[in-house]
Amino acid sequence: MGYKAQFRVWRGDDESGELRDYVIEVNEGEVVLDIIHRLQATQAPDLAVRWNCKAGKCGSCSAEINGKPRLMCMTRMSTFTEDEVITVTPMRTFPVVRDLVTDVSFNYTKAREVQSFTPPPDLKPGEYRMQQVDVERSQEFRKCIECFLCQNTCHVIRDHEENKEAFSGPRFLMRVAELEMHPLDTADRRDAAQDEHGLGYCNITKCCTEVCPEHIKITDNALIPMKERVAGRRYDPVVWLGNKLFRRSSKKS
Amino acid sequence: MTAGINAPGRARIPVRSLRTDRWWLPPLITNLGLATFVIYATVRSFMGEWYWVDDYHYLTPFYSPCISESCVPGSAHFGEWIGELPGWIPMGFLALPFLLGFRLTCYYYRKAYYRSVWQSPTACAVAEPHAKYSGETRFPLILQNVHRYFFYVAGIVAVINTYDAIVAFHSPDGGFGMGLGNVILLINVIMLWAYTLSCHSCRHIAGGRLKHFSAHPVRYKLWTFVSKLNVRHMQLAWITLGTLMLTDLYVMLVASGAISDLRFV
Ligand code: SF4
Numbered sequence: 004m005g006y007k008a009q010f011r012v013w014r015g016d017d018e019s020g021e022l023r024d025y026v027i028e029v030n031e032g033e034v035v036l037d038i039i040h041r042l043q044a045t046q047a048p049d050l051a052v053r054w055n056c057k058a059g060k061c062g063s064c065s066a067e068i069n070g071k072p073r074l075m076c077m078t079r080m081s082t083f084t085e086d087e088v089i090t091v092t093p094m095r096t097f098p099v100v101r102d103l104v105t106d107v108s109f110n111y112t113k114a115r116e117v118q119s120f121t122p123p124p125d126l127k128p129g130e131y132r133m134q135q136v137d138v139e140r141s142q143e144f145r146k147c148i149e150c151f152l153c154q155n156t157c158h159v160i161r162d163h164e165e166n167k168e169a170f171s172g173p174r175f176l177m178r179v180a181e182l183e184m185h186p187l188d189t190a191d192r193r194d195a196a197q198d199e200h201g202l203g204y205c206n207i208t209k210c211c212t213e214v215c216p217e218h219i220k221i222t223d224n225a226l227i228p229m230k231e232r233v234a235g236r237r238y239d240p241v242v243w244l245g246n247k248l249f250r251r252s253s254k255k256s
Numbered sequence: 257m258t259a260g261i262n263a264p265g266r267a268r269i270p271v272r273s274l275r276t277d278r279w280w281l282p283p284l285i286t287n288l289g290l291a292t293f294v295i296y297a298t299v300r301s302f303m304g305e306w307y308w309v310d311d312y313h314y315l316t317p318f319y320s321p322c323i324s325e326s327c328v329p330g331s332a333h334f335g336e337w338i339g340e341l342p343g344w345i346p347m348g349f350l351a352l353p354f355l356l357g358f359r360l361t362c363y364y365y366r367k368a369y370y371r372s373v374w375q376s377p378t379a380c381a382v383a384e385p386h387a388k389y390s391g392e393t394r395f396p397l398i399l400q401n402v403h404r405y406f407f408y409v410a411g412i413v414a415v416i417n418t419y420d421a422i423v424a425f426h427s428p429d430g431g432f433g434m435g436l437g438n439v440i441l442l443i444n445v446i447m448l449w450a451y452t453l454s455c456h457s458c459r460h461i462a463g464g465r466l467k468h469f470s471a472h473p474v475r476y477k478l479w480t481f482v483s484k485l486n487v488r489h490m491q492l493a494w495i496t497l498g499t500l501m502l503t504d505l506y507v508m509l510v511a512s513g514a515i516s517d518l519r520f521v
């Protein structure tokens with residue numbers, strides 16, 4: 004039951020570009036990425052698009068479909084009506100390379116800025132032992148496929164280019180939370196979360212959670228718990244007094 | 257619009273958003289909902305009457321605890337600690353600022369009003385109307401970090417509301433009595449507890465702050481319980497705005513004589 008769909012695809016580079024109209028055949032069971040591939044094969048051989056797995060696991064095909072940040076390979080054509088115009092653009096937070104391909108190196112820079120896993124110095128690889136309940140929280144965050152849709156949607160940097168310097172974005176604040184909650188990590192990451200990764204910029208408006216294709220509860224399970232940990236260290240006079248009086252190190256718990 | 261999506265190097269798309277759904281609807285509904293509550297609560301808090309039903313000992317949560325000599329006889333459950341209040345001070349002045357603070361710094365309400373009132377962002381992937389943004393990094397918004405203290409006080413107020421709901425099982429002859437008002441007060445107090453305990457700070461305090469759950473099995477259970485409630489935090493935030501208004505409205509109608517309480521016992 005094929006039909007002809009109307010597409011508007013952004014074509015251009017880092018200097019100029021425009022939305023171009025195409026009419027393309029759609030067959031049953033297809034996803035947006037199939038249509039983009041058909042467009043490339045039939046009408047626009049020079050169309051640039053990044054993809055790999057077509058199974059929602061490599062995180063390459065991130066784009067914006069009708070203004071919503073999504074994976075092209077996981078967006079079914081059946082979610083649109085046949086007479087709907089479908090607009091496909093590259094992610095609007097990162098510099099564009101060409102057409103639907105953006106330069107996501109911002110994210111790699113931010114990834115490198117997170118202090119790596121820091122196990123106790125006397126523990127050799129292979130000797131790591133931990134209990135399931137203790138790693139559970141961190142494991143949720145390991146489902147991340149690094150599609151950077153959350154980074155792209157976060158208004159802190161999407162709407163304010165100048166904040167890119169100070170803010171690591173939900174993906175990497177979640178990485179900090181993952182290690183902070185890790186049973187074998189010995190580093191105290193609370194100050195770094197606030198001072199180096201810009202946790203304070205996040206106003207917990209949950210757009211990262213809304214677009215995550217892995218349905219990770221980024222805001223509720225990583226960002227807010229991290230904000231609470233920072234509050235405990237920096238903004239809680241009672242915790243501060245307790246630590247002074249009882250010489251308690253809050254790291255041990 | 258903002259400098260962000262038009263920043264050099266990004267795809268040149270001269271519109272704020274290409275979203276085709278009604279992304280403006282949820283923030284609009286949120287604004288209407290919050291405004292309704294704020295207006296209702298303000299009017300009622302300053303009204304100064306119809307907050308206590310002497311026959312059945314119903315006290316509206318907006319006037320609890322009532323601790324001044326202005327309170328009508330019987331409504332001051334914990335005594336009259338201070339003299340008459342001028343009319344511009346609400347009789348619930350002791351708890352109200354803390355309850356307001358608890359909700360203002362609540363992680364859910366923050367999301368709600370940042371999106372709807374402040375439009376930062378109005379909706380996901382819709383450019384916000386502000387040129388600059390520093391989030392919660394500096395004064396005054398850095399004060400949101402004190403949320404846990406408001407949580408502690410909200411817990412105390414929930415105990416007081418629970419007490420109010422229990423002493424309200426009262427009949428005009430002095431013995432046990434029960435009416436529709438009791439059911440309403442009770443549902444309200446249960447919902448208030450659910451909202452208060454589902455708080456993100458509560459989740460942190462209950463066990464979220466620990467690194468090793470395996471070493472603290474009881475706190476792990478507590479954290480698991482609070483986590484289950486926490487998933488419903490948004491729903492509970494709205495439900496309690498509703499139950500608070502309904503409870504107060506019912507007490508007001510009965511106290512003013514507009515309706516009579518439906519009595520079961
Ligand atoms: S919740 Fe925080 S990190 Fe996530 S999109 Fe909103 S502001 Fe960005």
Ligand code: SF4
Pocket residue numbers: 146147148149150151152153154174211214215216217218219221
């Ligand atoms: S957290 Fe979710 S949205 Fe963000 S990069 Fe990972 S998979 Fe993508």
Ligand code: FES
Pocket residue numbers: 054055056057058059060061062063064065074075076077
């Ligand atoms: S092609 Fe791999 S996630 Fe879409």
